[in-house]
Amino acid sequence: MKGLLKNTAWHRKYWKKRVINWHDSYWTPEHPHRDRIIEALQQFHPFRSVLEVGCAAGANLYRVKQAFPQSDVGGMDWSADAIAEAKKIMPKVSVLQVGEATDIYIGSQGTDILLSDMCYIYLSKRDFRKAMKEAKRAVRLGVVFCEFHEKSAIKRFLIRLVTGYNAYDYRAELLKAGFHDVQIKSLTTKDWPDTEKENGLRAVISARA
Numbered sequence: 001m002k003g004l005l006k007n008t009a010w011h012r013k014y015w016k017k018r019v020i021n022w023h024d025s026y027w028t029p030e031h032p033h034r035d036r037i038i039e040a041l042q043q044f045h046p047f048r049s050v051l052e053v054g055c056a057a058g059a060n061l062y063r064v065k066q067a068f069p070q071s072d073v074g075g076m077d078w079s080a081d082a083i084a085e086a087k088k089i090m091p092k093v094s095v096l097q098v099g100e101a102t103d104i105y106i107g108s109q110g111t112d113i114l115l116s117d118m119c120y121i122y123l124s125k126r127d128f129r130k131a132m133k134e135a136k137r138a139v140r141l142g143v144v145f146c147e148f149h150e151k152s153a154i155k156r157f158l159i160r161l162v163t164g165y166n167a168y169d170y171r172a173e174l175l176k177a178g179f180h181d182v183q184i185k186s187l188t189t190k191d192w193p194d195t196e197k198e199n200g201l202r203a204v205i206s207a208r209a
Contacts, residue, residue, distance in 0.1 A: 007124045008123050008124045011123075020081075023057055023085055023089070026056040026059060027057045027058075027085075027089065028059050029059040029060075029063050031059070031192075032190060032192070032193075033117075033146060033187055033191045033202070033204075034059065034060060036191055036204045037060060037063070037115070037144060037204060038067045039204075040144045040183075040185070040204050041067070041068070041113065041115075041144055043183075044141050044206075045068065046070075047068070047112040047113055047141055048070075048071060048072060048112050049071060049072040049112045049113070050068075050074075050111065050112065050113045050114075050115055051074045051075065051076070051106065051110075051111040052074070052076070052115040052116065052117070053075075053076055053077075053101040053115070053116050054077055054078070054101065054117065054118070055075025055077050055082070055083075055086060055096070056077060056079075056082045056086070057082055057085045057089060058090050058096070060115060060117055061073040061075050061086070062089070064115070065093075071112075072094070073093055074094065074095030074111070075093070076096070076097055076099030076100075077098065077099070079098070080098050083096050083097060101123065102123075102130045102131045103134065104134050104135075104137075104138045108138070109138070109139065111138060111139055112140050112142075113139060113142060113143065114135045114138055114139045114142075114143045114144075115144050116143075116144075117147075118147065118148075119145075120166070121147060121148050121166050121167070124166070128166065128173070129173070129176075129177070132173055132174065132176070132177035135177070136177045136209060140209065142179070142207055142208040142209050143174070143179065143205075143207050143209075144204065144206045145204070145206075146202065146203070147168070147170065147202070148166065148167035148168070148201050148202060148203075149167060149169070149170045149186075149203040150168070150169065150201065151169045151171075151172075156168070156169070167201060170182065170184060170203070170205045170207075174205070174207045178209075179207035179209060180208055181207060181208040182205065182206070182207040183206045184203050184204075185204050186200035186202070186203045187202040
C-alpha cells in the first residue's frame with residue numbers, strides 16, 4: 001500500500017525530473033474536454049486574466065486565448081521542461097514559469113481566474129487545502145478546475161489506493177476555502193474518451209470568489 005499512496009513530494013520530484021517530449025505528449029488543444037473548460041469560463045466573461053497551475057505545454061492557455069483574445073493568460077508548472085516548451089509554442093505569453101500550486105507567485109487578487117487541469121490530483125490533502133486557500137487569495141472572480149471529484153470518503157480512499165491519485169469533494173472543499181456558487185459538471189466519455197472505467201470521476205468545477 002505504501003508504494004501506491006504517493007505524496008505530493010514524490011509527485012513533485014517525478015514531474016520535475018521527468019524527461020519527455022512535452023509537445024507530442026501534452027500539446028493537445030483539440031482534446032474535447034477543453035471545450036467544457038471554455039464553457040465554464042464563459043460564465044465569468046468578461047474577464048481580464050487567467051492563470052493556470054499545472055499548465056504543461058500550454059494547450060489550455062492556447063484555447064483560452066483563442067476563445068477570449070482580449071484576456072491575458074499565464075501559467076506555471078513543476079516541470080522546467082514543460083515551461084520551456086510552452087514558451088516555444090507561445091512566445092507572446094508574458095508569464096510562464098516554474099511554480100507551485102501551494103505558493104502562487106502573484107499578489108492577492110492578481111488574476112481574475114485560476115485554472116487547473118488534472119493538477120490537484122497530485123496533492124496530498126494537506127497540500128490540497130493549502131492550495132485552495134492560495135487559490136482564494138490569488139483570484140478576483142473565481143476558479144475553473146478539471147479534476148477528480150468524488151463526494152464519498154470511502155471511494156476517495158479507494159481511488160487513491162488503486163490509482164495513486166487524489167480525488168476530493170470539491171463542493172465541500174471550495175466552500176470551506178471561502179468560495180461560493182460552486183458548480184460541478186461530470187465529464188462523459190465523449191468529453192474524455194477511453195475513460196469508461198472511471199464512471200464520471202473527472203469533472204469541470206467552477207466557483208466564485
